[in-house]
Amino acid sequence: MAVLFFGLLALGFYMHDLPLSPEKLQLYSWHKWAGVSAFLLVWLRLFWRVTHRPPALPTSMPKLLQLAAHAGHLMLYGLMIVIPLSGWLMSSAKGFQTVWFGVLPIPDLLEKNKEVGNLLQTVHMDLNLLFVAVIAGHIGAALKHHFIDQDDILKRMLPAHNTEK
Amino acid sequence: MKRLAIALAISSSLALPFAAHAVEYNQVQTDKSAINFTYKQMGVAVDGKFSRFSSQLNFDPAKPTAAKASFDVELASVDTGASEGDEEVAGKPWFNTKVFPTARFVSGSVKALGGNRYEVAGQLSIKGKTQDVVVPATFTAQGKSGVFDGSFTIRRADFSIGEGSWAKFDIVANDVLIKFRITAASK
Ligand code: HEM
Numbered sequence: 253m254a255v256l257f258f259g260l261l262a263l264g265f266y267m268h269d270l271p272l273s274p275e276k277l278q279l280y281s282w283h284k285w286a287g288v289s290a291f292l293l294v295w296l297r298l299f300w301r302v303t304h305r306p307p308a309l310p311t312s313m314p315k316l317l318q319l320a321a322h323a324g325h326l327m328l329y330g331l332m333i334v335i336p337l338s339g340w341l342m343s344s345a346k347g348f349q350t351v352w353f354g355v356l357p358i359p360d361l362l363e364k365n366k367e368v369g370n371l372l373q374t375v376h377m378d379l380n381l382l383f384v385a386v387i388a389g390h391i392g393a394a395l396k397h398h399f400i401d402q403d404d405i406l407k408r409m410l411p412a413h414n415t416e417k
Numbered sequence: 418m419k420r421l422a423i424a425l426a427i428s429s430s431l432a433l434p435f436a437a438h439a440v441e442y443n444q445v446q447t448d449k450s451a452i453n454f455t456y457k458q459m460g461v462a463v464d465g466k467f468s469r470f471s472s473q474l475n476f477d478p479a480k481p482t483a484a485k486a487s488f489d490v491e492l493a494s495v496d497t498g499a500s501e502g503d504e505e506v507a508g509k510p511w512f513n514t515k516v517f518p519t520a521r522f523v524s525g526s527v528k529a530l531g532g533n534r535y536e537v538a539g540q541l542s543i544k545g546k547t548q549d550v551v552v553p554a555t556f557t558a559q560g561k562s563g564v565f566d567g568s569f570t571i572r573r574a575d576f577s578i579g580e581g582s583w584a585k586f587d588i589v590a591n592d593v594l595i596k597f598r599i600t601a602a603s604k
Contacts, residue, residue, distance in 0.1 A: 278588060347464060349461050349462070
């Protein structure tokens with residue numbers, strides 16, 4: 253799933269700067285299909301998260317840092333929901349309906365409206381920039397745990413580690 | 418005598434609407450008219466329109482076959498749904514508006530299909546290419562003006578609209594549905 257999100261981010265920024273061409277329109281469609289797929293998968297992930305609480309943070313962590321970690325994770329989940337949602341709304345407002353994999357039409361939630369469409373495009377982009385920043389923080393923090401604090405936070409994210417316990 | 422007067426009154430009141438019917442609609446009101454189109458992008462329908470066009474039209478419902486219509490559409494006024502798209506289709510592979518600024522339709526024969534339905538045969542010229550087209554239309558009188566509605570499908574390849582890398586139809590389909598609503602007042 254992380255791969256899917258990195259792919260979407262990279263594809264999103266890349267396709268935006270392309271000059272208009274058949275390839276660009278093709279990439280836009282793929283981005284939208286993959287984005288909708290990600291949106292659905294996030295709900296599955298959230299369900300999992302709610303039914304399987306992760307192990308508590310090590311008590312060695314200062315309270316403030318624990319709070320920051322929780323806030324960061326909340327942001328990650330939030331963005332994984334609102335980013336595709338903003339993409340979907342943008343496509344509706346711009347009058348370019350999303351048809352999932354070219355087969356399943358996703359209803360347009362908004363009336364066609366240029367201003368709203370352009371606004372949502374900016375929203376989609378700004379949220380993505382925020383997403384990149386939070387991901388960078390997330391990765392930075394994970395690496396800090398591993399190399400500086402030398403605790404097992406990073407290792408415990410890996411499935412093999414979990415099954416041992 | 419009284420009976421004759423009544424008969425005359427009735428017949429004249431019957432004749433009146435008939436006289437009123439022989440009215441010619443010939444003042445096109447562009448602000449109440451629209452030329453839209455729908456194209457398919459990877460199978461998804463997208464709506465667009467032309468905001469500037471002019472039209473000459475003469476239509477008398479009593480003599481439909483004598484009707485005449487012509488349209489000049491300013492192609493640079495296109496709205497494809499995305500500003501990037503508007504710039505793109507003005508360019509050489511699409512409309513090439515620098516060399517071919519207008520699309521033109523000129524009617525030929527008009528057939529009455531019964532009811533308020535008509536069929537207009539005519540010639541459509543875009544980008545230096547002319548094709549025969551048949552355009553079904555309905556006519557509705559609304560007060561002092563008449564409204565013509567209709568739609569027809571053209572194939573963009575017939576007019577070399579979308580050349581080079583756009584010539585294939587997998588991303589942008591060949592068929593383009595043109596929809597129009599023309600309001601014309603009578604003098
Ligand atoms: C988690 C899911 C998603 C991620 C991470 C993502 C990421 C991005 C990024 C980074 C951009 C480039 C921003 C810019 O430079 O403007 C972008 C653009 C875009 N995204 Fe998404 N996106 C996601 C989901 C969606 C969905 C579900 C849709 C539509 C159904 C969508 C539609 C678009 C469109 C149309 C653009 C192009 C805007 C433009 O530049 O014209 N995205 N996306």
